[in-house]
Amino acid sequence: MEYKEYKYGIEVTRPLHINTVKKVERKDEYPIDTIVEGLLFIVGDEGLKIEQCAAVMDVTLKGMEEVFSRLMFKYQKEEYAFELVNYGGNYKFLSKSYIHPFASKLFQTTKTNALSQSALETLAIVAYRQPITRVEIEELRGVGCDMMLRKLQARNLIQEMGRSDAPGKPFLYGVTEEFMDSFKLISLDELPELPDFSSDENENLFE
Amino acid sequence: MEYKEYKYGIEVTRPLHINTVKKVERKDEYPIDTIVEGLLFIVGDEGLKIEQCAAVMDVTLKGMEEVFSRLMFKYQKEEYAFELVNYGGNYKFLSKSYIHPFASKLFQTTKTNALSQSALETLAIVAYRQPITRVEIEELRGVGCDMMLRKLQARNLIQEMGRSDAPGKPFLYGVTEEFMDSFKLISLDELPELPDFSSDENENLFE
């Protein structure tokens, strides 16, 4: 990505502007607040740490703090359906509570996969990485998943496949035939390739 | 869910208000636009269909359409880091492209997945000619595309749409909603017109 950034001084007191000089000879200026809003939007529940955001925007921590406090103030206003919260140094947008009755109604009426997002993520990890231990899954998901594994086992979507050699000999999990049926797979080889996050090169999905 | 909603008439021309009477003796009024923004925020990349949203908000489809077009217009403004799009009838918020360089930095990847020429040609033929069989695609491309069709199916860009009456009852393929989303199309009518090479004059292929 060939864009150039403007370096800021230490004191940041009002919305700043970032110069992005893109390959496409566009040259626009966007306020730093707007860009941070965009990043907060993209990361969703994961949230952003002030250090992370300061590094991306190339501003000081103090400058970044000021951006966040401006944004927190801005989104308190009733006209916004979501607000910016700071939980333990992690900033994220959350929907305001007056939206919740409607959201609840929406999801009561929506036909779902009968699987929650977290169930789906856990299944995906097991399918792509099996055989895998609980600790390894938790490392990937970043949250505990003891209960979830038991639920999925009860639904016969995953199964124990022996024990790992790791200390404590933890169980190894894999997917079941029932899982293959549910996701219309003949074998795990049929799972589509994952986009590769580790490479920096542009890469074709299909050669 | 014990809240009462105000029923709207058919004509909705400016922001309306919803009365929510919740169990918790709160009684607030929020503009329908704001509530829909909140729902769109919550569902994220899943998006919302107009029918779904109209049912939740208890307004007519026409009324809902007007809400969505107001919101689309609103979020076009530069000051918003994300915009409301409608691809394949699914409304969702997406970050604007000027956020992308910063997002790449955040996720430490500069990669955008490209589609190969073969994948694009196959997709183009399916999109313009659907429903179409594998053999018909192969005739047009002069290349076997069994593998390619499977890859595109795994990527959820095309789907089987029943079977043809031709001998052997081959599968018919068409594009998916995911295709519409990936190519920024509201509907297939929005596909660009195919170039006309049927006469010598238009033939500026040989430049």
Add this chain to the structure above:
Amino acid sequence: MSFRVQIDQFVGPLDLMLHLIREQQMSIFDFDIDVLTDQYLAYINEMEDLQLEIESEYLVELATLIEYKSKKLLPKEETILDGEYEADPKERLIQRLLEYQQYKEITEQLSDFYHQRNLQMAKPISMEVDHWIKKDDSTLPIDGNAYDLVKAMYKVLRRMKLSKPIETKFTQKEISVDDRILQLKARLKDLDETFTFETLLEDCNENLHLAIVTFLAVLDLSRLQILTFFVDSNETIWFKRG
């Protein structure tokens, strides 16, 4: 021969033919089928000489070209078989090339749309949704497809990518042995009576420095008799609380 182009530059025989026609500055409507066939054949030979694998489709079309060429040599009347008029083979080839060209051309625009769309990102669905979704009904059949799994896995990877740099760049800066002792003491409460050294390393994420600091901290804890340790026959280090 000047075929420096690689065969994998073409996505199929029709693509190659269009290239050859263009290279000869012929018109798609009245190219010389003899010239095209010769060029095509020469190209295939060149590829063979370079020992590049030629997909069968190229050979199929070569056969068709040669057939067209030979039919051209026959007197016109003989192409009428069983009273059925057979379309001029060259006409058919032209039709195919024209049609193929249309789709080939349009891919440029489609590719552009695709690229633009790639620059826009969506927000993942909120986690709070899990509260609102109807309780998992285990009797409901799951109507999933493989792509649901890719999308879910994609989210996991993206999240990991997001959390990793913070770990390594910011919070995991040189922690002191004393601080590590405090961290470990806090963790001890949640551990079993006996546990292995590896268990203590779980939060190190392959950070060697942190692993060493952990080891030093453990030595100190043993000295203080908060922990006792023993090594089993597999050379696994086991700890026991106080």
